Amino acid sequence: MKRGTTLFLKVAVILLGLPILALCIFFVPGMADYAAEIFTDFPLIEALVLIYVYGTAIPFYCALYQAYQLLTFIDKNKAFSDLSVKALRIIKxxxxxxxxxxxxxxxxxxxxxEADDAPGLILIGMFIVFASTVIAVFAAVLQRLLQEAINIKSENDLTV
Incomplete structure (x- = not known):
């Protein structure tokens, strides 16, 4: 397979990470400050919000890296390998x-x-949960299909 066939998808993976990085740099500290203003009786809330949101960004970037690796495996004609199954497992x-x-x-x-009278925040949180669940199910299905294809390929290699 040509090296450039997955270039568009690699660029898309990189571009997916940029808005989240911008949110982590510019929006999250303000959100933590706002939470500290709302919950004045809980002094560690600002640090808790920062740790929690940045803690969720870590698996996001790990999954993006594995998606990029999976596209690299496809470029190198190693799509039907245990490395691809492992990458899908990590994404899941x-x-x-x-x-x-x-x-x-x-x-x-x-x-x-409720404090800010902004019900859109709840919808954003629910969307993140829904999107992550869909990605997990999709990765699980692809992982199982890829593992079955590898098993069939290895059986065919043994019979020939």
Whole structure:
């Protein structure tokens, strides 16, 4: 396969990471300050919000890196390998972790939305959970299909 066939997808993976990076740099500190203003009786809330949101960014970037690696494997004609299955497994686990963390975080988002009278925050949190769950299920299906294809290929190699 030509090296440039997955170039568009690699660029898309990189471009997916840029808005989240911008949010982490510019929006999250302000959100943590706002949470500290709302919850004045809880002094560690600002640090908790920063740790929690940045903690969810780590599996996101890990999954993006694995998607980039998967595209590299496709470029090198190693799409049907255990490395690809491993990359899909890591993507699935990262997506599940993001979903779990945001499900835990949703009550806190609800409290902030009630204080600010902004129901859109709850929808954003629910969208993140939904999107992560869809990605996890899709990666799980692809992982299983790829593993079955590898097993069939190895059986055919043994019979020939």
């Amino acid at each position: 686990r990262c997506a599940v972790l993001i979903s779990i963390l945001y499900v835990i975080f949703l009550p806190f988002i609800y409290i902030i939305a």
